[in-house]
Amino acid sequence: MDGGTKNPVLDLEALRVSISRTPSVLVILSTITAYIVKVFDKKPASFELVEKNVLFYISEYISPESFGESIEFSITVLLLWLSYSLSYNLLLRWTLTYKNWIFEGRGNTSLLTRVWAVSLRLLTAGERGFSYFYQFCPALHVPALQNTIRRYLLSMKPLITEKEFGELKRLSEDFLASVGPALNSALTKKSWLSTNYVTDWWEEYVYLSSRDSLMINSNYFGLGTERIPSNRGTSRIAGYVWSILKWRKDALIDGKVPPIKLQKLVPLCPMQYKRAFGTNRAPGKDKDNLVYNEQSTHIAVFHKNAVYSLEVVDKNGDSLFTPKQLEFAIDSVQKSEPSEADKINHLPAGTALSREKWASLRDVLKSDAQNEASLAKIENALFHFARRCLHGSGQNVWFDKCFSVIASSNGHIGQNVEHTWADGAVMLHITKESSSFGAFDD
Numbered sequence: 001m002d003g004g005t006k007n008p009v010l011d012l013e014a015l016r017v018s019i020s021r022t023p024s025v026l027v028i029l030s031t032i033t034a035y036i037v038k039v040f041d042k043k044p045a046s047f048e049l050v051e052k053n054v055l056f057y058i059s060e061y062i063s064p065e066s067f068g069e070s071i072e073f074s075i076t077v078l079l080l081w082l083s084y085s086l087s088y089n090l091l092l093r094w095t096l097t098y099k100n101w102i103f104e105g106r107g108n109t110s111l112l113t114r115v116w117a118v119s120l121r122l123l124t125a126g127e128r129g130f131s132y133f134y135q136f137c138p139a140l141h142v143p144a145l146q147n148t149i150r151r152y153l154l155s156m157k158p159l160i161t162e163k164e165f166g167e168l169k170r171l172s173e174d175f176l177a178s179v180g181p182a183l184n185s186a187l188t189k190k191s192w193l194s195t196n197y198v199t200d201w202w203e204e205y206v207y208l209s210s211r212d213s214l215m216i217n218s219n220y221f222g223l224g225t226e227r228i229p230s231n232r233g234t235s236r237i238a239g240y241v242w243s244i245l246k247w248r249k250d251a252l253i254d255g256k257v258p259p260i261k262l263q264k265l266v267p268l269c270p271m272q273y274k275r276a277f278g279t280n281r282a283p284g285k286d287k288d289n290l291v292y293n294e295q296s297t298h299i300a301v302f303h304k305n306a307v308y309s310l311e312v313v314d315k316n317g318d319s320l321f322t323p324k325q326l327e328f329a330i331d332s333v334q335k336s337e338p339s340e341a342d343k344i345n346h347l348p349a350g351t352a353l354s355r356e357k358w359a360s361l362r363d364v365l366k367s368d369a370q371n372e373a374s375l376a377k378i379e380n381a382l383f384h385f386a387r388r389c390l391h392g393s394g395q396n397v398w399f400d401k402c403f404s405v406i407a408s409s410n411g412h413i414g415q416n417v418e419h420t421w422a423d424g425a426v427m428l429h430i431t432k433e434s435s436s437f438g439a440f441d442d
Contacts, residue, residue, distance in 0.1 A: 129255025238327035272422035306338035
């Protein structure tokens with residue numbers, strides 16, 4: 001090689017990618033980046049901040065002179081991304097509509113179901129957040145009226161006499177020949193406007209419109225595990241409360257907990273979990289309302305006819321206490337002696353009255369500013385902590401609350417749960433996850 005020959009100079013400017021700097025492209029890039037930041041990093045996505053960063057990073061690699069030359073490339077990438085996203089969404093929704101696997105017994109799985117299972121496993125592979133698959137849940141399908149009537153008659157036949165079955169069959173045929181098709185058509189149209197045509201009616205007419213007392217007509221109770229990790233009450237209580245708050249943070253806020261799947265394959269809808277914390281059933285004259293407070297950061301502790309508000313998490317859902325510190329705080333409440341002025345006496349029993357009576361009493365209480373503030377603290381709590389799982393005297397359980405953690409001095413724990421916000425399986429799952437944590441002894 002000629003010693004006088006110089007090495008070629010690499011023109012960095014020439015190697016920069018050409019992308020248009022037109023406002024439309026910047027809007028597209030900023031919007032996509034904001035969406036990625038919001039969905040995958042779960043951080044606030046400021047449009048202006050993202051656009052500024054996009055311009056900064058582009059300027060590191062793109063020649064200013066070449067802006068405006070490759071808008072076609074940017075649009076092509078955007079269209080490909082949108083096509084992939086839409087195709088994945090539709091394919092997963094369609095795959096989740098398959099239900100024949102439910103009716104096939106073990107060892108009798110059809111080839112179609114096996115192909116479906118492999119496809120679904122591929123589509124749902126990877127680490128997903130607790131509520132990730134909610135966006136892909138298919139709408140609840142309205143079954144054919146004839147099939148509904150046929151299955152109804154099959155289920156009733158073993159339970160009634162031949163004469164009664166004949167009359168029931170005649171009434172079913174009359175229903176099919178008269179108003180049945182029109183009602184089914186109306187129900188089908190309703191299903192087009194919602195993901196579940198049953199949920200709102202079920203919540204409104206089965207629960208919120210009921211005027212009976214919640215105490216024994218709607219609320220239910222549950223017991224904890226037989227194995228008690230500690231018979232020291234405050235230690236057990238602190239461990240349980242801390243773990244249920246940690247599960248809330250990991251699953252419902254950060255999405256670190258894997259989604260629930262049937263057979264470790266079919267993701268379940270997580271919608272009911274959203275109102276597990278900070279929800280209260282407010283009484284009304286004709287119908288109750290379910291009030292959800294997403295910003296709640298405290299729990300209400302019922303002790304010796306008084307209510308203590310204990311701040312347990314910050315605005316991001318992170319616990320303010322270690323389990324040991326929480327044990328100390330609860331122990332301090334239990335050792336306290338409230339004054340007569342601080343006692344609420346039999347007020348919680350008002351939530352056990354019929355809904356009309358409790359609504360009237362609550363309106364009277366709210367007419368006083370201090371009472372209204374105290375009621376807000378009680379009703380907006382994440383959940384309550386008290387004693388007695390079922391009802392006892394009804395004086396220390398606020399039956400309107402989404403759930404109350406019930407604890408005894410020997411370490412046994414249970415819950416009293418208001419039924420409107422979710423099915424029992426939801427609370428059972430939350431309890432199971434929380435009960436998996438042990439006690440925090442010295």
